[in-house]
Amino acid sequence: MKSAIExxxxxKSFGTTKIIFGVSLQIREGERxxxxxxxxxxxxxxxxxxxxxxEVSAGRILLHGADITNLQPFEINRKxxxxxxxxxxxxxNMSVYENVRCGVLWPAGYRYSFWHRVGGLRDVRxxxxxxxxxxxxxxxxxxxxxxLTYAEQRALEIGVxxxxxxxxxxxxxxxxxxxxxxxxxxxxxxxxxxxxRTLVMVEHHMGVVFNLADxxxxxxxxxxxxxxxxxxxxxxxxxxxAYLGALHKEAARADGSHx
Amino acid sequence: xxxxLVQTLNGISYGLLLFMLSSGLTLVFSLMGVLNFAHAxxxxxxxxxxxxxxxxxxxxxxxxxxxxxxxxxxxLVERWGLRQVxxxxxxxxLLFTFGLAYLIExxxxxxxxxxxxxxxxxxxxxxxxFRIIGSQYPIYRGFMMLVSVTVLVTIWLALTRTRIGLVxxxxxxxxxxxxxxxxNVPRVFMLVFGGGCALAGLxxxxxxxxxxxxxxxxAAVGPIIFVIVVVGGxxxxxxxxxxxxxxxxxxxxxxxxxWSLAGIKISQVAPVLPYLLMVLLLIFRPKGLMGTREx
Amino acid sequence: MxxxxxxxxxWIIWGGAALxxxxxPHLFPGGFALTMLTQMGVMILxxxxxxxxxxxxxxxxxxxxxxxxxxxxxxxxxLNQIGAGTFYLPVPLLPLVGGIAGLAFGLLFxxxxxxxxxxxxxxxxxxxxxxxxxxxxxFPGFFGGEAGISxxxxxxxxxxxxxxxxxxQVYYLVALWCFLGMAGMFALTQTPLGRMxxxxxxxxxxxxxxxxxxxxxxxxxxxxxSFFAGVSGALSCINFEIVSAENVSAIRSGGVLLATFxxxxxxxxxxxxxxxxxxxxxxxxxxxxxxxLLYLGLFFVLIVVYAPGGIxxxxxxxxxxxxxxxxxxxxxxxxxxxxxxxxALAGLIGLVEMVYRxxxxxxxxxxxxxxxxxxxxxxxxxIAFGAILAAGLASLRxxxxxxxxxxxAIQLELQAQAAA
Ligand SMILES: Nc1ncnc2c1ncn2[C@@H]1O[C@H](COP(=O)(O)OP(=O)(O)OP(=O)(O)O)[C@@H](O)[C@H]1O
Ligand SMILES: [Mg+2]
Numbered sequence: 001m002k003s004a005i006e007x008x009x010x011x012k013s014f015g016t017t018k019i020i021f022g023v024s025l026q027i028r029e030g031e032r033x034x035x036x037x038x039x040x041x042x043x044x045x046x047x048x049x050x051x052x053x054x055e056v057s058a059g060r061i062l063l064h065g066a067d068i069t070n071l072q073p074f075e076i077n078r079k080x081x082x083x084x085x086x087x088x089x090x091x092x093n094m095s096v097y098e099n100v101r102c103g104v105l106w107p108a109g110y111r112y113s114f115w116h117r118v119g120g121l122r123d124v125r126x127x128x129x130x131x132x133x134x135x136x137x138x139x140x141x142x143x144x145x146x147x148l149t150y151a152e153q154r155a156l157e158i159g160v161x162x163x164x165x166x167x168x169x170x171x172x173x174x175x176x177x178x179x180x181x182x183x184x185x186x187x188x189x190x191x192x193x194x195x196x197r198t199l200v201m202v203e204h205h206m207g208v209v210f211n212l213a214d215x216x217x218x219x220x221x222x223x224x225x226x227x228x229x230x231x232x233x234x235x236x237x238x239x240x241x242a243y244l245g246a247l248h249k250e251a252a253r254a255d256g257s258h259x
Numbered sequence: 260x261x262x263x264l265v266q267t268l269n270g271i272s273y274g275l276l277l278f279m280l281s282s283g284l285t286l287v288f289s290l291m292g293v294l295n296f297a298h299a300x301x302x303x304x305x306x307x308x309x310x311x312x313x314x315x316x317x318x319x320x321x322x323x324x325x326x327x328x329x330x331x332x333x334x335l336v337e338r339w340g341l342r343q344v345x346x347x348x349x350x351x352x353l354l355f356t357f358g359l360a361y362l363i364e365x366x367x368x369x370x371x372x373x374x375x376x377x378x379x380x381x382x383x384x385x386x387x388x389f390r391i392i393g394s395q396y397p398i399y400r401g402f403m404m405l406v407s408v409t410v411l412v413t414i415w416l417a418l419t420r421t422r423i424g425l426v427x428x429x430x431x432x433x434x435x436x437x438x439x440x441x442x443n444v445p446r447v448f449m450l451v452f453g454g455g456c457a458l459a460g461l462x463x464x465x466x467x468x469x470x471x472x473x474x475x476x477x478a479a480v481g482p483i484i485f486v487i488v489v490v491g492g493x494x495x496x497x498x499x500x501x502x503x504x505x506x507x508x509x510x511x512x513x514x515x516x517x518w519s520l521a522g523i524k525i526s527q528v529a530p531v532l533p534y535l536l537m538v539l540l541l542i543f544r545p546k547g548l549m550g551t552r553e554x
Numbered sequence: 555m556x557x558x559x560x561x562x563x564x565w566i567i568w569g570g571a572a573l574x575x576x577x578x579p580h581l582f583p584g585g586f587a588l589t590m591l592t593q594m595g596v597m598i599l600x601x602x603x604x605x606x607x608x609x610x611x612x613x614x615x616x617x618x619x620x621x622x623x624x625x626x627x628x629x630x631x632x633l634n635q636i637g638a639g640t641f642y643l644p645v646p647l648l649p650l651v652g653g654i655a656g657l658a659f660g661l662l663f664x665x666x667x668x669x670x671x672x673x674x675x676x677x678x679x680x681x682x683x684x685x686x687x688x689x690x691x692x693f694p695g696f697f698g699g700e701a702g703i704s705x706x707x708x709x710x711x712x713x714x715x716x717x718x719x720x721x722x723q724v725y726y727l728v729a730l731w732c733f734l735g736m737a738g739m740f741a742l743t744q745t746p747l748g749r750m751x752x753x754x755x756x757x758x759x760x761x762x763x764x765x766x767x768x769x770x771x772x773x774x775x776x777x778x779x780s781f782f783a784g785v786s787g788a789l790s791c792i793n794f795e796i797v798s799a800e801n802v803s804a805i806r807s808g809g810v811l812l813a814t815f816x817x818x819x820x821x822x823x824x825x826x827x828x829x830x831x832x833x834x835x836x837x838x839x840x841x842x843x844x845x846x847l848l849y850l851g852l853f854f855v856l857i858v859v860y861a862p863g864g865i866x867x868x869x870x871x872x873x874x875x876x877x878x879x880x881x882x883x884x885x886x887x888x889x890x891x892x893x894x895x896x897x898a899l900a901g902l903i904g905l906v907e908m909v910y911r912x913x914x915x916x917x918x919x920x921x922x923x924x925x926x927x928x929x930x931x932x933x934x935x936x937i938a939f940g941a942i943l944a945a946g947l948a949s950l951r952x953x954x955x956x957x958x959x960x961x962x963a964i965q966l967e968l969q970a971q972a973a974a
Contacts, residue, residue: 073762091756102753105746106765112774114747294673347862350614355858361851369845369909482684485677493674527692534685538666545669
């Protein structure tokens with residue numbers, strides 16, 4: 001079967017500091033894949049490499065079997081990969097509606113058009129309304145993004161990311177800094193919007209990870225320690241030893257709260 | 260041969276003068292993120308102050324007093340102007356200095372009139388330094404080189420050997436990290452801005468009488484030093500150095516050569532050359548000669 | 555939903571604008587007013603095209619006159635060719651020639667300038683501007699050197715009975731194109747490209763991650779903007795019947811930046827206000843004082859420091875207060891501040907004009923002001939004007955604080971009301 005994303009021995013260094021040491025990973029079409037690991041392991045860096053934000057030092061990255069190594073972010077996006085950011089990255093001086101619409105315009109085929117009136121594009125408007133409804137911001141449509149609450153901005157971050165209907169979605173810590181109820185809502189949101197798509201997400205919240213993910217990869221100091229189903233990961237002695245000690249307790253706690 | 264030698268020396272002395280200007284600009288830009296559009300206006304102020312002071316007490320006091328005065332004005336501008344607009348971002352800061360350039364030019368018009376002033380090379384520095392078969396090299400050109408090199412070496416030592424210098428150094432190599440640090444040290448900002456202006460003022464003192472002191476001199480030199488900053492790579496001191504010498508020599512040779520190409524004399528196209536260089540570089544190497552940052 | 559009343563408002567604004575264009579020569583009769591109004595029309599178009607870069611695309615350009623100026627040069631040659639009978643084109647369509655020329659140069663130079671954004675873009679645009687200016691002087695055959703190329707707009711058959719000899723006909727030609735250009739540029743803000751230009755201005759990185767090549771967005775925006783700049787250049791060519799190196803100079807480029815920013819970059823109509831103020835400064839004030847550029851520069855710096863949203867933002871700020879019926883409370887503080895400002899201005903003007911009397915050999919050192927005369931070589935007027943300036947500034951500070959307090963209090967109350 002073809003992989004949605006395939007990393008082949010990917011390396012990344014900043015100057016003389018090596019951050020990613022030869023990561024190889026295959027993410028299957030349609031799966032929900034979580035990447036976990038301690039702070040500074042290089043999870044966000046991995047996302048930045050896949051989405052074209054950073055240049056790869058060595059190795060290859062494939063999207064649906066096509067080589068996307070070192071393409072520009074917009075080229076990768078046009079091939080159907082969309083990502084969110086750990087630090088909220090939205091259009092602060094535009095309204096919620098306009099933010100979402102920015103995510104819709106290119107995939108809807110309007111590109112650089114200066115002969116369409118955006119107000120008259122029914123398909124774009126419908127899609128934007130639908131996304132705002134989904135992320136629960138329909139009533140805030142005319143609010144400036146910069147004035148939203150933190151949780152609302154995080155929701156909008158996801159909204160802008162999924163608005164274009166990309167086939168592969170990368171979410172970087174979508175629930176960071178959220179309360180328990182907010183987290184539960186976001187999990188449901190992610191579950192519903194990634195139906196039928198490939199999802200890769202970085203997440204520290206073990207409850208979310210074991211709840212959502214079909215498979216999990218563990219990244220420790222730039223190296224992939226293990227990849228497998230949640231059960232396999234939980235049972236993996238190397239993961240246990242290197243990293244899960246503290247994490248296991250957290251996971252157990254999070255599981256308990258969901259049970 | 261002797262023509263080549265003399266022109267090379269001329270080119271280097273002009274290039275060093277340009278580097279005195281572009282280095283201050285680059286330092287301020289690297290540290291504060293502010294592109295001082297009025298930088299060349301401070302160069303002009305230096306020349307006019309030197310003219311005024313040397314008319315009253317003589318050239319040598321002017322060589323010290325004029326740059327200090329310009330530096331003081333620079334510090335006032337930073338303290339009471341730039342710092343106020345800082346909250347509106349870098350574009351606002353650039354616009355502020357743009358408005359300042361207008362004001363300085365108009366103030367010069369008002370105070371010293373619209374035509375050139377008689378700011379002359381002092382008698383003791385007038386005359387040839389040496390002769391090579393027919394061509395002669397003026398003392399003053401040698402003096403300019405001496406001053407530029409002395410000042411630049413002093414600054415280099417100050418940057419590498421003093422505490423403030425080390426902070427500034429760090430800002431050059433790790434802009435993001437020290438930007439945060441820099442915000443907590445407004446005094447360093449004020450000093451660097453004032454220092455950059457004083458450097459420009461000194462360039463004005465020695466350039467004003469070597470060339471001409473007139474209200475249009477800022478508008479003539481300004482674009483050249485901006486081109487140098489772009490060609491060298493935004494924020495790169497080494498790049499600014501190479502680009503200054505390159506453009507200094509290019510300009511000097513182009514003006515003095517009377518070759519012609521397709522009916523157009525090289526000396527006629529001289530004014531376009533720096534910009535052409537910039538365009539070519541942007542097409543083939545957008546980061547500049549030694550730049551690391553994408554704009 | 556909320557679209558209906560908004561559209562109605564839009565009709566009123568655009569209808570009002572059209573009416574104003576039509577009525578202006580009758581509201582302000584006389585030859586002097588007419589020349590000023592015509593120049594305002596040209597400048598409005600130019601400033602709006604500039605704001606497509608600065609306001610909508612976040613591109614600070616120091617070389618926008620390149621596009622209007624080269625558009626004007628092509629127009630002047632076209633006009634002369636029409637005059638020589640080489641081909642025929644009705645004069646009212648000439649702005650199209652200028653626009654297409656501007657667009658062509660936008661394609662050429664924009665490719666280089668828009669490679670970078672931010673400060674570097676600003677510097678490159680300056681460099682391109684200087685390059686074009688130097689080239690214009692270098693090829694006098696096409697550009698006519700310093701003196702420029704003059705022309706005669708009364709060529710060919712009268713178009714619908716219009717010869718464009720009388721100034722009023724030129725005014726209406728300018729007004730028509732200005733209005734069309736305004737409508738066109740407003741329409742562009744409502745297109746996918748226009749909206750994405752805003753997005754690229756706000757957050758270029760994110761724009762790349764929703765599929766847009768920010769460089770391409772900047773490039774297209776610049777090319778479209780240079781079309782309108784070219785139209786304005788053509789209009790200025792028809793109006794003045796001469797095009798010279800000044801048309802592509804850094805002074806022009808700086809001028810349009812000043813005008814646009816003074817008017818208000820964040821608002822579509824801001825540059826309209828700016829252009830009107832700017833032309834007023836140039837045409838009206840330059841007759842009175844040689845220091846008009848200094849005053850203009852000072853005004854600009856004050857706007858940069860205290861009102862980065864320009865005059866438009868200062869006006870728009872008042873609407874909520876007026877709507878809440880609270881403006882009466884502000885009237886007195888405003889009046890006091892204005893008075894203090896005028897006092898300070900008087901002191902400043904006195905000082906500036908005296909400096910000028912002293913420096914310029916040609917004029918007498920005696921300054922005539924308000925029927926009184928002062929000798930700039932004596933000390934008393936310096937002390938007097940200095941004192942007036944100081945007193946004015948001190949009272950302006952106090953008055954501004956009072957305005958600020960009142961303003962803050964009203965805003966708080968309005969917010970509390972809105973929340974309740
Ligand atoms: N642009 C950069 N330049 C230099 N070093 C970087 C850069 N980006 C990331 N790093 C370094 O790479 C390492 C990995 O960072 P990364 O953000 O990928 O970690 P992470 O796994 O996402 O951590 P967290 O869970 O805290 O988000 C860190 O040590 C970081 O300092
Ligand atoms: Mg991270």
